[in-house]
Amino acid sequence: MQFFNRENPIGVFDSGIGGLTVVKRLNQCMPNENIIYFGDTARVPYGNKSNSTVIEYADEDARFLLKKNVKIIVVACNTASSVAINYLQENFDIPIIGMIEPGAKKALEISKSKRIGVIGTYATINNHAYSKKLLEIDKEVKVFEKACPLFVPLAEEGLIKHPATKLIAEEYLNELKQAEIDTLILGCTHYPILAETIGEIMGERVQLVDSGQAASQDVEKYLEGRGLRNISNSIGQNKFYVSDIQTKFEEIVKLFLGKELDYFAKIELEELTKK
Amino acid sequence: MQFFNRENPIGVFDSGIGGLTVVKRLNQCMPNENIIYFGDTARVPYGNKSNSTVIEYADEDARFLLKKNVKIIVVACNTASSVAINYLQENFDIPIIGMIEPGAKKALEISKSKRIGVIGTYATINNHAYSKKLLEIDKEVKVFEKACPLFVPLAEEGLIKHPATKLIAEEYLNELKQAEIDTLILGCTHYPILAETIGEIMGERVQLVDSGQAASQDVEKYLEGRGLRNISNSIGQNKFYVSDIQTKFEEIVKLFLGKELDYFAKIELEELTKK
Numbered sequence: 001m002q003f004f005n006r007e008n009p010i011g012v013f014d015s016g017i018g019g020l021t022v023v024k025r026l027n028q029c030m031p032n033e034n035i036i037y038f039g040d041t042a043r044v045p046y047g048n049k050s051n052s053t054v055i056e057y058a059d060e061d062a063r064f065l066l067k068k069n070v071k072i073i074v075v076a077c078n079t080a081s082s083v084a085i086n087y088l089q090e091n092f093d094i095p096i097i098g099m100i101e102p103g104a105k106k107a108l109e110i111s112k113s114k115r116i117g118v119i120g121t122y123a124t125i126n127n128h129a130y131s132k133k134l135l136e137i138d139k140e141v142k143v144f145e146k147a148c149p150l151f152v153p154l155a156e157e158g159l160i161k162h163p164a165t166k167l168i169a170e171e172y173l174n175e176l177k178q179a180e181i182d183t184l185i186l187g188c189t190h191y192p193i194l195a196e197t198i199g200e201i202m203g204e205r206v207q208l209v210d211s212g213q214a215a216s217q218d219v220e221k222y223l224e225g226r227g228l229r230n231i232s233n234s235i236g237q238n239k240f241y242v243s244d245i246q247t248k249f250e251e252i253v254k255l256f257l258g259k260e261l262d263y264f265a266k267i268e269l270e271e272l273t274k275k
Numbered sequence: 276m277q278f279f280n281r282e283n284p285i286g287v288f289d290s291g292i293g294g295l296t297v298v299k300r301l302n303q304c305m306p307n308e309n310i311i312y313f314g315d316t317a318r319v320p321y322g323n324k325s326n327s328t329v330i331e332y333a334d335e336d337a338r339f340l341l342k343k344n345v346k347i348i349v350v351a352c353n354t355a356s357s358v359a360i361n362y363l364q365e366n367f368d369i370p371i372i373g374m375i376e377p378g379a380k381k382a383l384e385i386s387k388s389k390r391i392g393v394i395g396t397y398a399t400i401n402n403h404a405y406s407k408k409l410l411e412i413d414k415e416v417k418v419f420e421k422a423c424p425l426f427v428p429l430a431e432e433g434l435i436k437h438p439a440t441k442l443i444a445e446e447y448l449n450e451l452k453q454a455e456i457d458t459l460i461l462g463c464t465h466y467p468i469l470a471e472t473i474g475e476i477m478g479e480r481v482q483l484v485d486s487g488q489a490a491s492q493d494v495e496k497y498l499e500g501r502g503l504r505n506i507s508n509s510i511g512q513n514k515f516y517v518s519d520i521q522t523k524f525e526e527i528v529k530l531f532l533g534k535e536l537d538y539f540a541k542i543e544l545e546e547l548t549k550k
Contacts, residue, residue, distance in 0.1 A: 042328050043318050053317050053519045056544070122522040153428040164439040244328045247397040269331070273548050 004071040004094075006228050009034035009239070010219065011070030013061040016044030016246070018152070018189035019076030020256035022099075022212035023238060026074070029216040030229070034236040036068045037076075042243035042269050045152060046079040047121025047188070054123065058084035060272040062092055064241070071228055074219060075099065076212065078187045079121050082129030095222060102218040103185050103211030104133040108141065110207050111183040117176040117206075118145045119198075120187030121152070130187055144179040148172040148188075155193040156252055165197055173201050185209045193256065240264035243272065279346040279369075281503045284309035284514070285494065286345030288336040291319030291521075293427070293464035294351030295531035297374075297487035298513060301349070304491040305504070309511040311343045312351075317518035317544050320427060321354040322396025322463070329398065333359035335547040337367055339516070346503055349494060350374065351487065353462045354396050357404030370497060377493040378460050378486030379408040383416065385482050386458040392451040392481075393420045394473075395462030396427065405462055419454040423447045423463075430468040431527055440472055448476050460484045468531065515539035518547065 010026060010033050012019055017039050026035060038061055040046075046054050058080040065073055072095045075081045075088065081098030088096045107116050118130040125147040134141050150168050159165045176184065184206050186192055192210050199208055223229045230236065240261050246252075253261055285301060285308050287294055292314050301310060313336055315321075321329050333355045340348055348371045350356045350363065356373030363371045382391050393405040400422040409416050425443050434440045451459065459481050461467055467485050474483055498504045505511065515536050521527075528536055 042324065048522045049317060049519050050521070053544070126522070150428055150432055150434075153425055157425060159425075162442075164442040167437075167439040167442070168434075244324050246325070247323045247401070269328075270548065273545065 004228055006071070006230055007232070008069050008071035009036045010072055010074060011036050011038075011065035011068060012074045012076045013038040013040070013065055013080075014077040014189060015039070015046035015057070015079065016041050017252055017256055020253060021189050021192045022074065022076035022215065024257050025210070025213045025216040026219065027238070029220050032232050032234065032236050033230050035238045036065060036070055037238065037240045038064050039240065039242045041246045044246070045121070046077060047123050047149065047152065049123065051083045051123070051127070054080055054083040055087050058088060059091070062088055062096070064267070064272060066092070066094065070094070072097065072219060072223065074215060076189055078189060078211065079123040082124045082127045097215055097219055097222065099187070099189070099211040099215055100129045100133050102214035103187065103209055104130055104137060106214035107183045107185050107209045108134065108138055110209065111141075113180070113182040114138070114141045115179065115181045116141055116143055117179065117181040117184040118143060118187050119148045119172070119176070119184065119191065122147045122149055124187050130185055144176050144181055146172055146176055151188065151194055152190045155190040158251070158255060160194060161197055165194065166201070169194070169197055169201055173198065177202065181206060183207050183209060185211060187211060238262050241267050243267055243269050279503055281346070281505055282507070283344050283346035284311045285347055285349060286311050286340035286343060287349045287351045288313040288315070288340055288355075289352040289464060290314070290321035290332070290354065291316050292527055292531055295528060296464050296467045297349065297351035297490065299532050300485070300488045300491040301494065302513070304495050307507050307509060307511050308505050310513045311340060311345055312513065312515045313339050314515065314517045316521045319521070320396070321352060322398050322424065322427065324398065326358045326398070326402070329355055329358040330362050333363060334366070337363055337371070339542070339547060341367070341369065345369070347372065347494060347498065349490060351464055353464060353486065354398040357399045357402045372490055372494055372497065374462070374464070374486040374490055375404045375408050377489035378462065378484055379405055379412060381486075381489035382458045382460050382484045383409065383413055385484065386416075388455070388457045389413065389416045390454065390456045391416055391418055392454065392456040392459040393418060393462050394423045394447070394451070394459065394466065397422045397424055399462050405460055419451055419456055421447055421451055426463065426469055427465045430465040433526070433530060435469060436472060440469065441476070444469070444472055444476050448473065452477065456481060458482050458484060460486060462486060513537045516542050518542055518544050
């Protein structure tokens with residue numbers, strides 16, 4: 001294991017800008033930490049791509065962050081976490097925290113009935129990442145999974161409370177309501193944006209788990225435990241790198257992060273793909 | 276100009292599989308031609324990416340087709356056509372036909388009131404590709420443009436006649452209805468899938484232009500004029516290459532192409548990006 005410095009930044013990557021909902025949580029949890037974020041906006045989304053492609057992209061994203069001397073890597077993308085976390089943890093000599101384990105643990109802490117729902121992209125759901133992790137921790141749990149592919153474009157278009165979003169959400173969530181779950185994992189970093197609509201449909205008795213929030217708490221615990229928490233008294237800086245400046249970039253950033261960016265830069269795709 | 280052989284295939288590329296609606300038209304128009312299709316499914320969609328990124332990808336896609344000895348290249352993607360067609364035509368020594376000019380010409384042929392609407396992705400609309408081309412041909416025309424970004428994911432999810440699709444379509448198309456257009460260009464290769472819903476909302480007096488169909492007719496004319504039409508009596512073969520096998524690939528292909536694939540293969544992204 002390499003030696004890491006407590007002043008080094010926390011590295012975060014995502015297929016695009018959905019992971020900014022995780023940065024928001026990290027900022028709330030540890031305001032004095034510096035963050036380096038990489039969003040692979042030139043190749044977004046990962047959720048409908050094959051496992052081998054997602055692993056390749058995640059490998060390149062993590063390598064990019066390593067060059068920035070990060071002390072830990074947060075995979076702020078449920079698709080990449082569900083498909084590539086084992087690969088990354090085996091192949092990189094740095095602590096790597098994904099979305100799945102923190103989200104699953106938090107759901108098991110909260111759930112009383114042990115009937116837990118999971119929503120996410122096709123890739124996350126088809127890989128049964130949450131389901132496997134939940135059953136690994138507690139064999140008694142009943143898991144109900146549902147892919148909600150249109151939630152990502154609807155969130156990015158800002159149709160947060162649009163009647164069309166409600167119609168689609170009602171259809172997606174209907175079987176989870178029938179299943180009488182008491183806890184629902186938001187298994188995609190875009191979904192917290194739609195939490196209010198999802199919460200209204202699921203009803204008050206169902207608690208929503210934001211995996212990004214759970215992961216932020218795990219990152220804090222991990223850094224504390226190893227003496228790697230930044231001890232500076234000033235507010236940390238968020239530095240953002242993207243592989244493409246997509247349409248409505250600043251608007252979406254504001255919606256997801258809740259504020260404007262301190263610093264951002266575009267990198268060339270070739271910088272990622274060259275071996 | 277290189278010397279091309281009439282037996283060579285027609286090359287077609289798209290950001291993903293939307294261009295299959297164009298292949299369907301090419302097959303109808305010239306059933307005996309062989310087609311090589313490349314869909315850049317590892318980097319789909321192009322519609323929300325920056326111009327420089329789209330040009331880079333289009334360049335790589337065209338180079339891939341050239342290696343397959345195609346006699347002409349059809350850019351079956353409105354985003355790539357609107358952003359990269361000039362670049363491609365200047366930098367490649369092969370005839371290249373995009374979606375914009377054929378669609379614009381067809382709309383001007385049909386329109387009586389010279390009030391023409393255009394719908395497409397953010398990239399196509401923000402570049403005013405159709406608008407510029409229409410005004411270049413006829414200064415008198417009035418053009419009304421509207422980006423409809425959610426039509427692509429809705430079409431790919433197969434929500435062709437879903438109430439949510441209708442709600443979203445009504446909102447998108449409202450200002451075009453107010454503008455009293457008589458012709459509407461479907462400026463994205465996914466949109467013919469939603470033609471019925473779009474037609475119902477726009478009403479009988481508005482004619483829809485499928486740019487892919489217009490482009491197929493132009494390809495036929497071009498090949499005929501240069502003695503490059505295949506003279507074989509047998510049905511041509513469609514060969515498909517993609518950079519990723521995406522979720523529900525076969526289902527979507529069937530929806531877009533109207534039949535199953537003769538042949539398909541996945542290529543590595545590195546094969547595209549290496550210079």
